[in-house]
Amino acid sequence: MDVFQQYESEVRSYCRAFPKVFTKAKGAHIHCEDGTRYLDFFAGAGALNYGHNPDLVKQRLIEYLQQDGILHGLDMYTDAKGHFLKSLQERILIPRKLDYRVQFCGPTGTNAVEAALKIARKVKGRRNIFAFQGGYHGMTLGALACTGNAYNRKGASTALPDVTFMPYPFGAMKDIDTIAYIDAVLSDTSSGVDKPAAMVLETIQAEGGVVVAPVEWLQKIRALCDKHDILMIVDDIQVGCGRSGGFFSFERAGIVPDIVTLSKSISGSGLPLAIVLLKPELDKWLPGEHNGTFRGNQLAFVSGVAGIELFEQLNIPKQVEEKSAFVGCELAAIIERVDPRMELRGLGLIWGVDLSPLKNEKLIDVITENCFDAGLIIENAGRKGQVLKLLPPLTVTMDELSLGLEIIERSMKKAL
Ligand SMILES: Cc1ncc(COP(=O)(O)O)c(C=O)c1O
Incomplete structure (x- = not known):
């Protein structure tokens, strides 16, 4: 020790x-x-x-290592990545009628959140983001700016700009009509709050103390985003991949976010992997504009395919x-x-x-x-x-x- x-x-x-x-x-x-x-x-x-x-994950990883499969491939085309993409599309996205492009970013959840915020700001040409009180999105500066916890925020020792926190339906805020409040802020040209490029939220705030957003609230947030031309980013890093029952946590509300972040259990094994799912029309990245050495954890692709199989098999x-x-x-x-x-x-x-x-x-x-x-x-x-x-x-x-x-x-x- x-x-x-x-x-x-x-x-x-x-x-x-x-x-x-x-x-x-x-x-x-x-x-x-x-x-x-x-x-x-x-x-x-x-x-x-x-x-x-x-067992299935272990077996696939051992086979892959034994055949000298690629371990590091930057973001080059590899068979491991191809299998993962195909499996995610054919077994998860298409059956749910979800049309998303997949962006591989750095391998931790906070990387996926950074990428999501960056593309939202780029597409909409607006700096501000709405995040929610009690939310947790990671420790790098952009994601931390969207994280409510004061202890974590203090650790930044610098400004955490361009984010406005809106009330999540919990605690003292449970008694107010949070949707009406957010709508009023967005509708009032003198609200003093810049129109955001996106709202980023967890459908169940996990680190925030297991706060479950009501289905109706999530549907109204989706409708508000549509009404005001704002992108909806669902951070499904902790409660995605089956944790809430469906593969995605937003399935219970019957909504489709514009952008989804996934990490943690998407590799099926605990190996680091993070992805951003983008509606195709939002994929306005230029080649290499959001770059990184570790955007393709090949072993995590292999175990990720096994994870998707386990989701179905079990x-x-x-x-x-x-x-x-x-x-x-x-x-x-x-x-x-x-x-x-x-x-x-x-x-x-x-x-x-x-x-x-x-x-x-x-x-x-x-x-x-x-x-x-x-x-x-x-x-x-x-x-x-x-x-x-x-x-x-x-x-x-x-x-x-x-x-x-x-x-x-x-x-x-x-x-x-
Ligand atoms: C909802 C959510 N978003 C983002 C993150 C950050 O992920 P990571 O710790 O892999 O950077 C977490 C981590 O707990 C999380 O729960």
Whole structure:
């Protein structure tokens, strides 16, 4: 452990909450060098929807390596990239009647958000972007400018310009007609707010504390974007790839965004990959205008194809529906038994228990520590980190879910 404390930057974060040295992982379990194993309800912050080391992914990666497949290809045409593009189009986009061009950008989610913002501004010839209070879009300056969290924003130590935050239907803002407010701002030529090129939003704010936007609200945002000639960017980096049930989280609202960002589980394996989906008429990039050395993670293309196959083979939407109903019911019962003031939110396999009504900010850390001591990895999110966020792999078994929920209940009771 000393090696990390001695040599790694102070910026390290998750390892502080889970201070063990991890060596291997399978399914919903992750093992440590001391022989202990943990049930993983964090799943690489949503990068491991199909669990750790799924057999199909492993097999495809091993075959690809054994045949000396291209490992680094800039953005050249490779068979791995070709297969990925074909698979994404034929198995995901076309069946959903979605007509998007695929842009490969740098391999992290924040890169995809940067690219999306850049092309939106270029196409519309406007600088401003509307982002939403509580939203999280990444740590590079453009994406950070769209991120609400004050702690993260402070880390920029510079201006985060050209973004106006609009209310998301949550907390104090739940009681106001946020759609009417945004419409009024856009309609009033003296509002003092520059018309944006795009609105960027999560349909479920994940880091923001598992805040699920109502279907009607999402539909109205789509209509507002159309009315005012503004592009709609859905950041599906954390809640896409089956997390909410459908492959895309916006499917439940029956809307089609102009631009979609995907990363995390799009590689099916946890390998870094990020893409931007653009309506064809928005693809106004000039060659190399948004460049980068690592815009083609070949191994992630190979595992990404396997991930799409797993989505189909395992009937992820059905699995998520069943597991979601179970987790929702169980959590509601736990809250009833432990402290009914806690608030439950969630959809698909992302659930949050909000402890803020308890007005004891230290409690959440004690609960997550208790969970870790009892063999469960789970994170907190939201304002002041007051939301216990459940993000298990979508392939988690019912027994594993039961065990995790049992640990959560015990950990809460112990903390209280
Ligand atoms: C919705 C959303 N957008 C963007 C990002 C940034 O992705 P990355 O950490 O890969 O840069 C995240 C990461 O958690 C996210 O949840």
